[in-house]
Amino acid sequence: MRGATRAKFVVGAVAVALVATACSSGSSSSSGSSGNGVVSALWGIPQNSLMPGNTNEINGSKVIENILTGLISYDPKTSAVIKENEDSITTTDQQHFTVKIKSGLKFSDGTPVTASSYVDAWNYAALSTNKQLNGSYFAIVQGYPAVAPATGNPTATTLSGLKVVDDTTFTVALTAKNSTWPQSLGFLGFDPLPTSFFKDPAAWAKNPIGNGPYKISSYTVNQEMDLVPNPEYTGSQTPENKGIDLKVYTDPTAAYADLQSNKLDVDDTIPTANLPNVQSDLNGRFINTPSGTTAYIGFPLYQADWSTAKAQQVRVGLSMAIDRATISNKIFNSTVTPATEFTNPVLGDAGGYKANLCGASCQYNPTKAKQMIEAAGGLPGGQMSIAYNSDGGNADWVNAVCNSINNTLGNNNACVGKPTTNFADLRNEITNKQLTSAFRTAWSMDWPLAVDFLQPLFYTNGAANDTHYSNANFDSLINQANSASSTTQANSLLQQAEAQLVTNMPAIPLWYENSTAGYSSNVSNVQMDGFKVPVYWAVKK
Amino acid sequence: MGRYVIRRLLQMIPVFIGTTFLIFYMVYALGDPVNAMFAGKAVDPAVAAQIRHQLWLDRPLWEQYLHYMGNIFQGNFGTAYNGEEVTTLMGTAFPNTLKLTTVAFSIECVLGILLGVFSGLKRGRFVDTLVLILTLLVISIPVFVIGLVAQYFIAVKWHIVDPSVAYGSPWQDLILPGAVLASVSLAYVARLTRTSVAENVRADYVRTAVAKGLPRRRVVTNHLLRNSLIPVVTFLGTDLGALMGGALVTERIFNIQGVGYYLYQGILQQNSPTVVGFVTILVIVYLVANLLVDLLYAVLDPRIRYA
Numbered sequence: 001m002r003g004a005t006r007a008k009f010v011v012g013a014v015a016v017a018l019v020a021t022a023c024s025s026g027s028s029s030s031s032g033s034s035g036n037g038v039v040s041a042l043w044g045i046p047q048n049s050l051m052p053g054n055t056n057e058i059n060g061s062k063v064i065e066n067i068l069t070g071l072i073s074y075d076p077k078t079s080a081v082i083k084e085n086e087d088s089i090t091t092t093d094q095q096h097f098t099v100k101i102k103s104g105l106k107f108s109d110g111t112p113v114t115a116s117s118y119v120d121a122w123n124y125a126a127l128s129t130n131k132q133l134n135g136s137y138f139a140i141v142q143g144y145p146a147v148a149p150a151t152g153n154p155t156a157t158t159l160s161g162l163k164v165v166d167d168t169t170f171t172v173a174l175t176a177k178n179s180t181w182p183q184s185l186g187f188l189g190f191d192p193l194p195t196s197f198f199k200d201p202a203a204w205a206k207n208p209i210g211n212g213p214y215k216i217s218s219y220t221v222n223q224e225m226d227l228v229p230n231p232e233y234t235g236s237q238t239p240e241n242k243g244i245d246l247k248v249y250t251d252p253t254a255a256y257a258d259l260q261s262n263k264l265d266v267d268d269t270i271p272t273a274n275l276p277n278v279q280s281d282l283n284g285r286f287i288n289t290p291s292g293t294t295a296y297i298g299f300p301l302y303q304a305d306w307s308t309a310k311a312q313q314v315r316v317g318l319s320m321a322i323d324r325a326t327i328s329n330k331i332f333n334s335t336v337t338p339a340t341e342f343t344n345p346v347l348g349d350a351g352g353y354k355a356n357l358c359g360a361s362c363q364y365n366p367t368k369a370k371q372m373i374e375a376a377g378g379l380p381g382g383q384m385s386i387a388y389n390s391d392g393g394n395a396d397w398v399n400a401v402c403n404s405i406n407n408t409l410g411n412n413n414a415c416v417g418k419p420t421t422n423f424a425d426l427r428n429e430i431t432n433k434q435l436t437s438a439f440r441t442a443w444s445m446d447w448p449l450a451v452d453f454l455q456p457l458f459y460t461n462g463a464a465n466d467t468h469y470s471n472a473n474f475d476s477l478i479n480q481a482n483s484a485s486s487t488t489q490a491n492s493l494l495q496q497a498e499a500q501l502v503t504n505m506p507a508i509p510l511w512y513e514n515s516t517a518g519y520s521s522n523v524s525n526v527q528m529d530g531f532k533v534p535v536y537w538a539v540k541k
Numbered sequence: 542m543g544r545y546v547i548r549r550l551l552q553m554i555p556v557f558i559g560t561t562f563l564i565f566y567m568v569y570a571l572g573d574p575v576n577a578m579f580a581g582k583a584v585d586p587a588v589a590a591q592i593r594h595q596l597w598l599d600r601p602l603w604e605q606y607l608h609y610m611g612n613i614f615q616g617n618f619g620t621a622y623n624g625e626e627v628t629t630l631m632g633t634a635f636p637n638t639l640k641l642t643t644v645a646f647s648i649e650c651v652l653g654i655l656l657g658v659f660s661g662l663k664r665g666r667f668v669d670t671l672v673l674i675l676t677l678l679v680i681s682i683p684v685f686v687i688g689l690v691a692q693y694f695i696a697v698k699w700h701i702v703d704p705s706v707a708y709g710s711p712w713q714d715l716i717l718p719g720a721v722l723a724s725v726s727l728a729y730v731a732r733l734t735r736t737s738v739a740e741n742v743r744a745d746y747v748r749t750a751v752a753k754g755l756p757r758r759r760v761v762t763n764h765l766l767r768n769s770l771i772p773v774v775t776f777l778g779t780d781l782g783a784l785m786g787g788a789l790v791t792e793r794i795f796n797i798q799g800v801g802y803y804l805y806q807g808i809l810q811q812n813s814p815t816v817v818g819f820v821t822i823l824v825i826v827y828l829v830a831n832l833l834v835d836l837l838y839a840v841l842d843p844r845i846r847y848a
Contacts, residue, residue, distance in 0.1 A: 045623065045806065046623050047578075047622055047623055047810060048578070048622060048623050048624075049623055049624040050623075056579065056580045056582060057580055128585070128587035128588050128590075128591050129591055131588055131591045131592050131595065132588065133578060133579055133580075133582075133588065135585050135587070135588045136582075136583045136584075136585035136588070139585070148585060148587035148588065149587060150586045150587055150590075151586075151587075151590070154587075202624065205624065220708070221625060221629070221633075222625070222630070222633055222798060223633075223708045223798065224708060248798070249705070249796055250792060250793045250796050250797065250798060250802040251793035251794065251796065253689065253793070253794055254704065254705045254793065254794060254795060254796035255705075255796070257692055257693070257696060257697050257704030257705065258703075258704050258705050258796075260697050260704075261696065261697055261700065261703070261704055263703065263704065263705070391809070421571065421572075422571065422572075422577070422809075422811070423577045423581075424571070424572055424573065424574050424576060424577035424811055425571075425572050427576040427577050427579075427581065427584075428572055428573055428576050431576050431584060441581070442581065443581070444581075446582075456583060463582075463583030464581070464582060464583050
């Protein structure tokens with residue numbers, strides 16, 4: 001029996017070692033994160049280099065929005081415009097603007113924020129050889145084709161439409177009238193950059209310096225970024241805490257476990273599997289508010305059978321065949337809000353949102369839906385599919401939408417989901433006009449204005465017009481709205497344009513995606529902005 | 542022996558070229574990643590063309606591959622899309638994974654072989670049945686279930702350890718993830734050892750050793766165990782590679798920034814430098830581990846000779 005006693009001893013020793021080391025690690029790391037006013041928050045590795053012109057996903061945004069401040073910002077609750085660096089923006093013709101910035105503003109390294117900080121940053125982002133993903137936001141500025149020609153090399157390095165007048169003034173000439181342009185300037189791609197950026201952009205991106213509410217105190221690539229309040233900051237978003245530690249998590253599940261143990265303060269990616277129990281897991285410390293992302297089912301209007309007048313009736317019928325409320329509850333645990341129009345409630349009245357603009361066409365009504373589709377001769381080709389990317393957790397809801405359509409039509413094969421391997425595949429098929437039936441699509445606003453939904457998605461040859469919808473009346477109403485002299489007038493024209501969409505139904509609005517986040521018992525006043533980013537500066541600890 | 546090793550090392554070259562090309566081709570076959578980089582927003586053709594040119598995506602596949610391999614031999618593994626050098630990523634990832642693998646591998650070897658010998662010697666008794674049932678249980682539960690359940694109870698509920706591993710993966714944080722990662726392999730090692738020991742315990746040489754009056758301890762360790770380890774070592778050798786590459790699930794659950802995490806990110810973003818670079822290293826680990834296993838055979842069983 002000697003073997004037996006030895007084995008027992010080893011098992012016992014391992015158990016003792018486990019408990020001993022475990023206790024020591026538990027106490028050492030918890031002391032670091034609580035009680036000193038620094039908020040720990042979930043982060044992931046940014047997909048692109050940390051530059052405002054190259055940041056278009058959540059992890060990069062979490063940094064750029066905190067360390068840089070542009071001309072304006074948006075109130076996280078109402079989306080109202082708040083002046084930050086802007087002193088005034090004036091125009092007489094809605095096309096040529098004079099921008100004055102406040103004097104005495106500084107970056108965290110002490111260098112001044114001037115008109116050149118803006119003009120140089122915008123020129124850098126627009127120049128195609130700098131490979132900035134947000135370059136196309138400057139396509140409305142005069143001179144863009146010269147700095148980013150579709151083929152060949154640029155013939156100019158700066159936009160001819162941008163001119164520095166003096167230290168605090170610059171002028172912008174757009175290619176067309178755009179009355180709401182001054183309200184779009186809160187987008188992070190329009191942030192200014194200090195002179196140190198232009199000396200060595202790649203080096204700056206590894207240790208960015210800005211003029212935002214926070215500055216970076218330490219940055220361990222792929223692990224953690226520590227932000228502390230920027231003493232030079234004078235804007236409206238004064239931090240209520242002593243800093244933010246952005247911590248990279250490999251998986252939402254690990255973060256959620258840390259959140260439940262109070263080791264993580266702000267977690268904005270609750271795993272889908274935990275959503276049903278999240279209220280009890282976190283004792284109600286859970287946020288679920290609408291965000292500026294709207295999901296649609298688009299149709300390939302470039303295909304002959306989807307572009308007919310009858311197909312238009314079919315699309316309206318399909319919109320009425322989808323039981324948005326039930327899918328929102330059952331599939332999404334109420335983390336989406338059923339859509340009642342084409343834009344987004346985050347815009348607010350001032351941004352051009354009008355609830356129920358879609359009316360009966362977006363209400364679930366299976367009887368009427370079936371009548372309409374049958375009166376129009378049924379689905380084109382008798383069957384439809386909805387293309388989706390299988391890497392994004394879309395299969396469940398696409399199948400639910402198809403079920404809803406199939407139940408309405410009393411035909412189990414009317415609608416099927418059609419997965420593609422990944423998001424890139426789906427985007428390639430959409431961009432190359434290869435789709436023959438419906439597809440999923442979603443739009444996240446860049447700034448809280450209705451025109452930011454309607455123009456890119458539905459204007460003829462719009463930048464993200466995946467359906468290739470083209471309607472003269474719609475285009476003309478958008479043009480009129482862009483040259484309107486007041487926001488009220490512009491919004492009323494945009495709503496008329498939206499009514500045109502309800503008639504034609506080039507895409508079916510499904511729902512508005514919510515921002516979801518949980519927070520630890522150590523913090524309070526946690527909220528999410530319309531861009532799905534936690535409002536870090538307002539968090540109290 | 543020396544010539545054998547050299548021959549084996551030379552055989553690695555075509556395997557290396559073949560695997561890297563296959564992986565390169567598979568990432569390439571996923572399609573053009575550039576449109577997805579714009580995150581569903583307007584794709585500027587000018588910028589997209591510049592990015593494709595920078596990534597060599599505007600050349601034929603064979604040119605891309607030659608360019609990539611040429612760079613590798615100069616020590617340049619390329620960059621991820623956010624500008625991080627793949628070698629930097631490897632520098633962070635491999636030490637973490639190596640530590641986790643070491644912990645898992647030690648647990649697996651020590652506990653697995655101990656349990657195996659123990660139940661092999663007591664074949665048919667209660668202890669043996671218990672080990673068989675427990676290992677069957679572990680094998681039949683997917684590793685992520687074991688991981689999540691262990692994390693929920695041991696870390697979240699009872700606060701014995703932290704739910705996630707701290708940056709830099711300190712050893713004491715790795716015990717729980719290491720045990721989870723080792724669990725399934727441990728069960729296999731225990732079962733393999735048990736069968737082998739139970740078979741050899743009746744072999745002539747063991748009876749001879751006992752008859753010579755050798756102490757039981759010497760019989761078990763030197764004669765019985767050494768000869769019974771050959772199937773176990775075969776398994777352990779391939780498992781070393783599997784642990785390193787397959788730690789993905791465990792690494793994600795416990796927030797360990799290892800090979801699996803970067804590999805997963807690379808595949809999601811279709812970044813071939815990251816995927817091919819990491820897999821290349823894993824392939825080398827596999828090949829070397831296999832060579833070591835083959836050499837170990839000769840050590841364990843004197844009847845095996847290499848020329």
